[in-house]
Amino acid sequence: MKIGKTLILLVITGTLVSACTSKNPASSTTTGSSSPGAANSKVDQFKMPNPIEVTTFKGVTAGAKLPEGDSAENNQYTRYIKDKTNISFKLLWYASGADYTQKLNLAVASNDIPDIMLVDEGVFRTLATADQLEDLSKVYEKYASPLTKELYNSTNNKAIEKATYKGKLMGIPNISVQADAMSFLWVRKDWMEKLNLQAPKTVDDIATIAKAFVEKDPDGNGKADTIGLTGYEKAFDNGGKANFHNFKGLFEAYNAYPTNWVKDSSGKVVYGSIQPETKQALGKLREMYAAGLIDKEFAILKDANPNVVSGKSGLFFGPWWATGIISDTFTNNPKADFTPYLIMDAKGQKNNLMVPVSNRFIVVKKGMKNPEAAMIYANNFIAAQRKVDPDALKLDFSIDASYWPIGNATYDYADAVERKSEMLKKAMSGATKPEELNPEMKDMYDKAMRDQANPRKVIKDWKGFWGYTVPAELLKQNYTKVYSEYTAVTKTMERKWANLQKLETEAFFKIVMGNQPLDSFDKFVSDWKSQGGDDITKEVQDELKAASK
Amino acid sequence: MNVKSYYKHYHLMLIPGIILLIIFHIIPMLGIAIAFQDFRIGRGVFGSDWIGLDNFKYLFQIHDSSLILYNTVFISLCKIIAHLIVPLVFAVLLNEVRFMIVKRWVQTIVYLPHFLSWVILAGVVIEMFSLKGIINHTLQLFGVEPIMFLTSNTWFPAIVVGTDIWKEFGFAAIIYLAALAGINPSLYEAAEIDGASRLKQIWYVTLPNLVTTTVLLATLSIGNVLNAGFDQIFNLYNPVVYQSGDIIDTYVYRVGLVQAQYGFATAVGLLKSIIGFILIIISYRIAYKFANYRIF
Known part of the structure; x- marks a missing residue:
């Protein structure tokens, strides 16, 4: 009882104390590169002169397989990097999904961060503002390989700008492939042919196909066990990147961009979740759910992949690289075949919410002795990922890329x-x-x-x-x-965002699942506005105005 | 003089425990300071701005604070009541079992779930209550339409309380079994000679002997009234049942850790601790009065 009572309080206070004590010893060193006198042209951009050990932690794809005997800390990727760079990564811990975010947040809060790690934009900003990161400007100048620099040039320098804080380069940004934004509707082609269905173009076509898939026993086992469109507990989270099993593609067909700050028709930046377009899209989802065309239990599903792989569903939204889940479906059923489609809006136009140029950053803890190790690692990682290093071709790339020493992020040409x-x-x-x-x-x-x-x-x-x-x-x-116009956090957001998000997810789920009438959306909008949303909107607009000046 | 030196080595033996207590429980409490701060991780406890009671005030300004408080108290009261009755009944019934082997087996099996974490059990529970799960399957045999238990605001609190009892009642019964073992057998012998049946024996001998234990457990659990069980609900809930399942701890988790409002989260934790502390003192007094139970 005593322990359970204030678990959160204890965790936070505990980590705080360690934050206070561990800060002092490391703070004095700001040496930058460790090889004095080495001329710019002479440094080896791909290998450390002497073997070093670097600490890290990382997020790993849940359930990703490794060959017998390999571990998250010791596998073909880590061995490859050690061989190439002289850097051996000591993995302090690893976790998947939300657990990873939670552990990472705690580590950041207690200043218990490793030498090198890969973080998302939010954590990157927090660390940079808190002055917990090493300045990498010089390291980049000296150590970035020609290919690395070429990739950054393909973004018109936007990626580097994103990783720059107060004029200093605080992280090595990744480069997101813009294609990752597109949310495709993946449809079981063999089922479509069997049931004689037309290729989908509009949202209504999705409903038609889903209806046929649910009612006409496409797998031919005589049981009504197929479901329509898949979804999962985060189906309403619509980032720039296309996710599996969310409704991004469907919202876009209504010109709706929930959970994002986008420009409305008059050019003002507004919050997508409260726009009438979102209501329209929710109305359609509600209709489909009531007709049994969306997985009944999507609200409690943590992962909808099994529905597809097991052949229960032949209809899901996903990115262009959905080949992994498709090939798993093949393995179960050699007849299974998927084709991607784009869903158009009422005018026949495809809308696409784009991904930010960079959303992951390799960061180095302030005071780390060899910050150039991060750049050397990045050069090698990029060379291997882009397969310009012949040795990299010996790697088995079907092993999940999150097993690279610090986890996975895309470093590629924007297009x-x-x-x-x-x-x-x-x-x-x-x-x-x-x-x-x-x-x-x-x-x-x-x-x-x-x-x-x-x-x-x-x-x-x-x-x-x-x-x-x-x-x-x-x-x-x-x-x-x-484009998502605003991704940072305003002053009022800090306090009130969690509450607004609760309003939003609760309203969305209840409307779609039929617990509340569609018109309760209007009540949600007015609640959202009065409980801080209006203030936040103003702050966002003001900040953007100030930034554009 | 003699008495003092006799006590000395006991005090020495206490030292390691006290040191651990100071390091892990007393010192971290200094972090309570951040409940009164606009806490920024980069600036730390000493650099953050002091904002007085703002964090506490905000707690009561939140639109849903009354609903969240209601959910918390409702769920935990249901749990407290069920936790008193179910293990008691179970222990009394088990005590009547004649075959030692059956008794031991049953006891071991029912307290097994106590040792599993909610992260694992939540998966089992969600599977059991899903549309294709065993519960709905059974209901269908009786012609009942499948129910979506975990997205129903009517069912969710019941499931939370029910599964928590299922997990814990075997373990809680141990205390009652111990109390049962402590009943003087001569009382039963006397009852038997007086011609009391098994039921009468339970009513007139067993239960009166358990009153003290029950009152004691009841009063002590009052201090828990603001703990509705974070790890259980966090693993079971979803946005549809926020209305009936969002409790203080899950809310604080979303604000405090996900949105990084550590000051606010600490303030809520502190408030919970203070209320819990007051309730424990009150219940301790009551326990002393009615069950004659004293620690100090």
């Missing part, structure tokens, strides 16, 4: 998917010779050719290139780009 898709197409049609391709493309080309000879014989081959064909082609059409 990488379209770029590679073009290269692959040209190579396959014979317009470019395979020998002229870079190692990454060559590898992809080989996989594509092997798969063409023996379709889906080796799933790994199929997974390695297919995303760059059909889904990537869809990306090349015209679509309206919508």
